[in-house]
Amino acid sequence: MTALVFICRRLALLLLVLALVSILTFAIVNVLPGDVATAVLGDTSTPDQVQSVRIAMGLDQPLLVRYLHWIEGVLRGDFGASLQYGRPIGPMLLGRLENSAILGLITLAIGAPLAVGFGLVAALRPGGWLDRVISGFSVGTHALPEYVIGLVAILAFSIWWPLLPGSSLMDPSENPLHRPEALVLPVGVLVLGMLAVIGQLTRASAIGVLASAYIRTAVLKGVPYWRVVLRHALPNLLPPAIAEIGMYFGYVIGGLVVVETLFSYAGVGQMMTNAVAYRDVPTIQAAVLVVAAAYGVGNLLADVVALLTNPRLRT
Amino acid sequence: MTGPTLNVRSLCINYGPSAHPLRAVRDVSFQIAPGEAYGLIGESGSGKSTIAFTIMRYLRGGHADGQVWLAGQDVMRLPEAALTQVRGRVAAMVYQDPMSALNPSMRVGEQVAEAVRLHRGADRAAAAARAVELFERVHLPTPSDIAQRYAHQLSGGQQQRVVIAMALACDPKLLIMDEPTTGLDVTTEAVILELVRELRRETGVSVLFISHNMGVIAQVCDRVGVLYAGQLVEEGRTVEVLHAPRHPYTIGLMRAMPQPGGAAHRLASIPGRLPDLQDPPPGCVFAARCEIATDLCGDVMPALLPASGREASHGSRCHYRDEAEALLPPPPLIAHGKASLGAGAPLLEAVGLEKRFGRRSWLRRAAPVRAVHDVTLEIPPGQTLAVVGESGSGKSTLARCVAGLIVPDEGYVRLEETRLAAQVGRRSRLQQRDVQFIFQNPDGALNPHWTVKQLLSRPVQLYTDLRGDAVRRRVVDLLEMVNLGERYLGRFPREMSGGEKQRIGIARAFAGNPRLVICDEPTSALDISVQASILNELIALQARHGTAYLFVSHDLGVVRHVAHRVAIMRHGRIVEAGDPAEVFERPHDPYTRALIDAIPTLVPPPAVAEARVTQIVR
Numbered sequence: 001m002t003a004l005v006f007i008c009r010r011l012a013l014l015l016l017v018l019a020l021v022s023i024l025t026f027a028i029v030n031v032l033p034g035d036v037a038t039a040v041l042g043d044t045s046t047p048d049q050v051q052s053v054r055i056a057m058g059l060d061q062p063l064l065v066r067y068l069h070w071i072e073g074v075l076r077g078d079f080g081a082s083l084q085y086g087r088p089i090g091p092m093l094l095g096r097l098e099n100s101a102i103l104g105l106i107t108l109a110i111g112a113p114l115a116v117g118f119g120l121v122a123a124l125r126p127g128g129w130l131d132r133v134i135s136g137f138s139v140g141t142h143a144l145p146e147y148v149i150g151l152v153a154i155l156a157f158s159i160w161w162p163l164l165p166g167s168s169l170m171d172p173s174e175n176p177l178h179r180p181e182a183l184v185l186p187v188g189v190l191v192l193g194m195l196a197v198i199g200q201l202t203r204a205s206a207i208g209v210l211a212s213a214y215i216r217t218a219v220l221k222g223v224p225y226w227r228v229v230l231r232h233a234l235p236n237l238l239p240p241a242i243a244e245i246g247m248y249f250g251y252v253i254g255g256l257v258v259v260e261t262l263f264s265y266a267g268v269g270q271m272m273t274n275a276v277a278y279r280d281v282p283t284i285q286a287a288v289l290v291v292a293a294a295y296g297v298g299n300l301l302a303d304v305v306a307l308l309t310n311p312r313l314r315t
Numbered sequence: 316m317t318g319p320t321l322n323v324r325s326l327c328i329n330y331g332p333s334a335h336p337l338r339a340v341r342d343v344s345f346q347i348a349p350g351e352a353y354g355l356i357g358e359s360g361s362g363k364s365t366i367a368f369t370i371m372r373y374l375r376g377g378h379a380d381g382q383v384w385l386a387g388q389d390v391m392r393l394p395e396a397a398l399t400q401v402r403g404r405v406a407a408m409v410y411q412d413p414m415s416a417l418n419p420s421m422r423v424g425e426q427v428a429e430a431v432r433l434h435r436g437a438d439r440a441a442a443a444a445r446a447v448e449l450f451e452r453v454h455l456p457t458p459s460d461i462a463q464r465y466a467h468q469l470s471g472g473q474q475q476r477v478v479i480a481m482a483l484a485c486d487p488k489l490l491i492m493d494e495p496t497t498g499l500d501v502t503t504e505a506v507i508l509e510l511v512r513e514l515r516r517e518t519g520v521s522v523l524f525i526s527h528n529m530g531v532i533a534q535v536c537d538r539v540g541v542l543y544a545g546q547l548v549e550e551g552r553t554v555e556v557l558h559a560p561r562h563p564y565t566i567g568l569m570r571a572m573p574q575p576g577g578a579a580h581r582l583a584s585i586p587g588r589l590p591d592l593q594d595p596p597p598g599c600v601f602a603a604r605c606e607i608a609t610d611l612c613g614d615v616m617p618a619l620l621p622a623s624g625r626e627a628s629h630g631s632r633c634h635y636r637d638e639a640e641a642l643l644p645p646p647p648l649i650a651h652g653k654a655s656l657g658a659g660a661p662l663l664e665a666v667g668l669e670k671r672f673g674r675r676s677w678l679r680r681a682a683p684v685r686a687v688h689d690v691t692l693e694i695p696p697g698q699t700l701a702v703v704g705e706s707g708s709g710k711s712t713l714a715r716c717v718a719g720l721i722v723p724d725e726g727y728v729r730l731e732e733t734r735l736a737a738q739v740g741r742r743s744r745l746q747q748r749d750v751q752f753i754f755q756n757p758d759g760a761l762n763p764h765w766t767v768k769q770l771l772s773r774p775v776q777l778y779t780d781l782r783g784d785a786v787r788r789r790v791v792d793l794l795e796m797v798n799l800g801e802r803y804l805g806r807f808p809r810e811m812s813g814g815e816k817q818r819i820g821i822a823r824a825f826a827g828n829p830r831l832v833i834c835d836e837p838t839s840a841l842d843i844s845v846q847a848s849i850l851n852e853l854i855a856l857q858a859r860h861g862t863a864y865l866f867v868s869h870d871l872g873v874v875r876h877v878a879h880r881v882a883i884m885r886h887g888r889i890v891e892a893g894d895p896a897e898v899f900e901r902p903h904d905p906y907t908r909a910l911i912d913a914i915p916t917l918v919p920p921p922a923v924a925e926a927r928v929t930q931i932v933r
Binding site: 212213214216217218219220221222223224231232235236309310311312 | 398401
């Protein structure tokens with residue numbers, strides 16, 4: 001009962017956040033200097049041409065009217081037409097979203113257990129050689145930007161030792177699952193990025209849990225140590241990792257700007273960079289809204305999982 | 316089996332580098348016969364918990380030497396893999412803080428059933444049934460329902476019953492109880508102790524009972540060992556050791572213990588502190604703090620030998636074991652400045668105080684908790700009003716309302732003629748100076764990055780006109796007032812013991828010559844011997860400066876010792892108030908009576924005394 005109330009409250013909050021995000025993105029994109037009409041027509045346009053395009057795009061209307069018009073479309077699932085391609089944004093975004101989700105979910109499915117496992121193993125003997133190797137490695141990779149790791153990976157695995165394609169370029173309508181080899185490098189780079197944050201978080205949390213009195217109780221009850229770790233420690237050290245994985249959900253769905261651009265992967269992140277470069281305002285707005293929603297849903301899922309795993313929150 | 320259940324031989328435990336270790340436990344030997352309960356008494360740093368965990372071969376970062384024979388096998392020489400067959404099966408443990416000893420995300424029934432499955436090879440259903448049976452055994456209400464709950468859904472007493480049930484799960488030969496009632500309310504403590512007695516009677520399990528509280532030990536144990544600085548300084552039958560101690564340390568402990576029965580004598584404190592265990596003294600460990608120590612004591616370590624005219628089992632590690640009690644002068648009687656009732660106007664008056672926590676809102680439907688419910692009280696100048704209650708009674712909230720640290724929902728506080736603002740920040744500087752606070756936990760109350768000089772200079776500058784060199788002189792005066800000296804000026808809180816830190820807290824409260832000091836459990840985090848000196852100091856300061864105290868405590872013995880008037884609090888209300896002698900000897904309210912009856916006294920309950928006359932193996 002309380003759990004249901006909690007989830008409903010969080011959903012309401014999520015809707016509120018999305019409304020605010022829509023206002024903010026709309027405002028920022030529209031008060032930016034530079035005129036969309038000029039951008040569309042290019043530098044050689046005459047003032048008359050610009051004016052007629054402005055009227056055609058509704059840009060002469062007041063900001064509020066334009067916002068209401070836009071948001072009404074969004075609620076109907078109509079994000080308007082892309083300035084760049086002239087096609088409706090909705091279906092385009094959906095395809096991109098699917099691609100990003102495939103990349104993101106595979107990353108989470110591999111990265112989250114791996115990171116939690118590494119963190120846990122490192123925590124068993126803090127300061128031991130295994131801990132130093134794992135922590136050193138993950139902090140080291142974390143210090144390198146994704147594009148550096150990505151470039152090194154392309155250099156190593158598709159140029160020096162040509163095992164995998166260096167680019168995941170494909171038709172936006174093509175399902176990436178049909179070309180799994182194109183996913184290996186982007187997923188690998190993203191997982192490396194995840195290991196550091198979630199791994200170190202799990203490690204810190206695990207050290208605290210393993211030193212707690214109830215772990216001592218379990219050991220002195222005669223429970224074998226591996227079982228103590230898995231049955232008694234693991235469920236209690238997960239919450240901070242789950243919260244962070246929830247944040248990652250938003251990131252891998254919508255924030256893979258660097259990796260998608262680097263590997264020419266047709267996802268939401270790449271779509272956003274293109275749209276910004278082209279000043280394709282409706283596309284930017286739509287993409288930002290979707291990314292914000294992804295973050296919101298990720299957090300919500302994390303909270304729900306936390307609620308289900310922590311009896312103290314449940315009652 | 317005929318041998319002892321537990322036989323600890325020459326146990327030494329060291330911490331730190333092997334070249335220059337901290338010698339936490341030195342050459343400790345004792346035995347526990349089948350069915351016997353043995354108590355280990357000691358203050359913090361005595362090594363009592365370290366010994367308990369070493370018996371379970373659970374020693375983090377330390378190194379142990381010696382032998383621990385548990386039901387015929389030497390635990391110290393068992394391979395690591397064999398330990399899971401000893402832990403929980405031959406010896407099981409009960410811990411100080413049951414809440415943290417239970418896994419928060421596992422149902423309590425499962426936590427008990429797990430041990431049964433592992434040690435007995437029982438299947439799921441059988442193990443679960445056994446857990447419910449054990450819960451019934453420890454008198455948990457609705458055992459099958461409790462088994463489905465999580466630790467946080469149980470009260471402190473219920474949690475401890477679950478831990479005891481878990482320990483009993485596989486019928487161990489030895490039950491190690493490490494301060495099992497410390498932190499529990501006195502009424503809960505009484506029922507847990509009764510449960511331990513009953514389990515001993517009915518299961519015949521041996522018990523190693525560790526506590527700093529001599530009253531608790533007297534209620535449960537047949538024999539007792541007194542531990543000081545890692546050495547056993549006295550050992551014998553409980554009745555003998557506690558009623559006719561033969562070691563100056565034990566004598567000191569007994570005299571430092573405030574008892575609700577009699578407040579007539581001054582509490583004896585034990586001056587000084589534990590010796591440095593990295594360089595333990597060559598002679599008697601207690602010599603530096605002993606009033607009757609001679610050169611011999613400093614040079615030669617006394618052996619644990621029986622005192623003359625005593626049973627052979629009653630040993631004391633003192634060269635003067637036969638004369639100790641006679642040589643140590645009994646503490647002087649003190650004429651407690653008795654309450655001059657009805658004389659003049661009260662210094663402080665609290666009228667109709669009310670504090671509720673947890674507002675009703677669109678998210679919460681639960682009714683707010685009334686922590687303080689229509690409380691009115693008066694404190695005459697220069698006197699002590701003690702507020703006593705168990706946890707959750709609202710006594711601390713009341714103290715904080717008076718201090719202005721919590722804003723009450725209703726009611727007000729008056730200091731003489733003026734009504735004080737509800738919030739301490741809104742009170743005038745003079746009013747702030749007049750009402751000061753001493754906190755329960757000196758660690759949390761002192762800024763760890765400030766030296767003693769900084770900590771004490773600030774209130775001096777705030778509440779007096781002194782400036783420059785005069786501030787320093789005043790700070791030194793304050794330090795001397797609380798029996799610390801100028802040498803403490805440059806110290807940081809981490810460089811001081813708990814008692815020293817609490818003295819700084821007292822000095823800080825007295826910096827501006829307050830008229831009322833609110834003491835919130837000022838000694839509950841301290842050892843008994845330190846508590847005695849702090850209480851004596853508070854009494855002396857009151858006599859010298861005419862300060863009034865609002866003294867909040869859960870310990871009726873302490874209250875009996877310091878209070879001119881006492882108020883018993885329960886569920887936010889004052890249920891009974893009056894002269895301490897009157898209230899303690901002829902309580903009107905049934906709750907007060909229950910509270911007083913629950914205090915563990917040094918007189919063992921008759922049931923245990925005759926239940927088992929144990930043959931002592933020596």
